[in-house]
Amino acid sequence: MNTLPLLLVLLVLALFSFFLGRKRSLAVSKGNRGNYRAPNKLHSLPSYYGYSAMIYAVLPALIVLLLWSAISPVLIAKNVAASLPAEIHNAGATQVELTMNRVESMAHAGKIDPTADPIQQAAAQHYLSLAKNSQNIKTALVLLIALGGLYLGWKMISPQFRARNQVENVVKGLMILAASVAIVTTLGIILSVLFESIRFFQVVPVSEFLFGTHWSPQTAIRADQTGGSGSFGAVPLFAGTLLISVIALAIAVPLGLMAAIYLSEYAQPKVRAIAKPTLEILAGIPTVVYGFFAALTVAPFIRQLGEAIGLSVASESALAAGLVMGIMLIPFMSSLSDDVINAVPQSLRDGSYGMGATRSETIKQVIIPAALPGIVGAFLLAASRAIGETMVVVMAAGLSANLTANPLEAVTTVTVQIVTLLTGDQEFDSPKTLAAFALGLTLFVLTLILNIIALRIVRKYREQYD
Structure with missing residues (x-):
């Protein structure tokens, strides 16, 4: 059977x-x-x-x-x-x-x-x-x-x-097992990436990878081939990831937060019932659609606008990718911030109004500080999505590993290079392929540091409003 x-x-x-x-x-x-x-x-x-x-x-x-x-x-x-x-x-x-x-x-x-x-x-x-x-x-x-x-x-x-005690112990054990799955899976991912990264760093020095300014991972497949020694300086990738993420967050965070404040504090119930689901539709659009929009509409528009005022704009620019990614992240920021703001006790609002504060003063001095831990969490989610986004960057920003802070030039990100390195049939013995694991490990460490900083901020302000 x-x-x-x-x-x-x-x-x-x-x-x-x-x-x-x-x-x-x-x-x-x-x-x-x-x-x-x-x-x-x-x-x-x-x-x-x-x-x-x-x-x-x-x-x-x-x-x-x-x-x-x-x-x-x-x-x-x-x-x-x-x-x-x-x-x-x-x-x-x-x-x-x-x-x-x-x-x-x-x-x-x-x-x-x-x-x-x-x-x-x-x-x-x-x-x-x-x-x-x-x-x-x-x-x-x-x-x-x-x-x-x-x-x-x-x-x-x-x-x-004692049937009830036995059944509850079994259910408790199953819950512990279910909770352990996430821990074991995370540990397995970390170890698998770590071991492959160690193999990479045995070939390429850590200092070259973290501080090198030239990224060209093409290596020779056979000993008789030339011109493929490979350069694995990842600084241009980190700079490109940071540049596009900053542009995206500069769009998503203020717009999403202001939309959340309006929907939770100013909008009428009928307006809120229509506006919030409409705004959240953006979260359901596939990223490839955003990529098409960035490549076919936003990028040409930015290039034409730059040429009209005498600026040289690349056909695939960090600005185009960052703008479209920022639009994509607005629902994450607005929806979570709206839920957190609505969770602030009404007594805090009433006390502020009772002291003679206006609605705007109450929002700035009472509601936003009280909801700050949740807003930081929404920001972290948006930042993680921006750092890990691939499709929009591939279609709108290109694959060029340029070390630049100019948003009008073409750049690439860590996730795009990971996909590029692991596309097709690959042998996991060359530095070119193993570089993808080193990039993934570095990205994991940076995200972990970002989460630790955010937890410190959350803990500090939670103590103030407990």
Whole structure:
């Protein structure tokens, strides 16, 4: 039985276990659910006994099913690879890998290609046989564990059994597991990027990467090629990222904050009901659409305007990318700031008005300071989106790694270079490819520093208004 039908069987068994456990709890208690003087009064509600029986029946079987499904293909592949003829192994690890790729492809398709090599056909047949046996053993084992768990859970039901405590402990454990997934995933991402970055820094000095002013990651593929030594000075990338992000935030932060203040403090309910959803539509537009808008409309307009006043403007400029990105970030800033401003207690407003302050004075001296931690959080989200944006920069600012502070020239960003370096078939042995991981690690560290600074600001002002 395949995994999906087996999961459906476990689902049906879970429902059956719940009703069976609940029914047995009522039977052993003889209906004494509320009479505290009855000797067979249930410790927990009948539904908890049903949940307890369901946990015993399904949880162990589900764990075995997941582990078997994850480990079995690896063991089967190793067994089949070990059974290949000696001439395949003598040809090297690459030949073994190519043969196993072909074998697994035929096995997953469920049929043997008659035009394939006889060795591959035999290996694929062996693979299918092992997979079928594994499937049968998995089905029998999972069902046996599920039925055994159901019997055990049913047998344990008694008036003294603390079903509620057990169910709540299991639910608590599942919540801890769910919370740990994010931590483990983050740790895995950091370690994977860190290890590849260490490999890069073994070839390219850290000082050259962090302080070099020339970025040209093209390297020679073969030893006999010339002109591809590669330069990995990332300062132009950091400067381009900072320039475009500053332009975008200079547009998004004031406009978004003023829109939030208007919607929360000045707008009528009818106006707010229309304006806020309309403004948030901007957040749902794909970034590629913003990129088209920047490349086809904003960039030509800026170039023509610059030429009209005697300025030299690149066809792909940082200003065009920053302006469009700023428009894209307005909903993030306005929506979050609006929610934070609305969360400020009305008593603060009333107290300010009672002291004779006007609405504008109340906003400047009471509401904005009280909502500052949330506004800083909205700013951080907008800044993170600006730093990590790729598509708009690719289409509007180009790929030129120029070290300049002039917004009218073409620049590129860290994320654009990461995408460029990892596009297509790549070997993760050259400094060119490993540079993408070094860029990602640097970007992660800079974002972490930004978050730490923001947390300090939030903590400082929260203490003032607690």
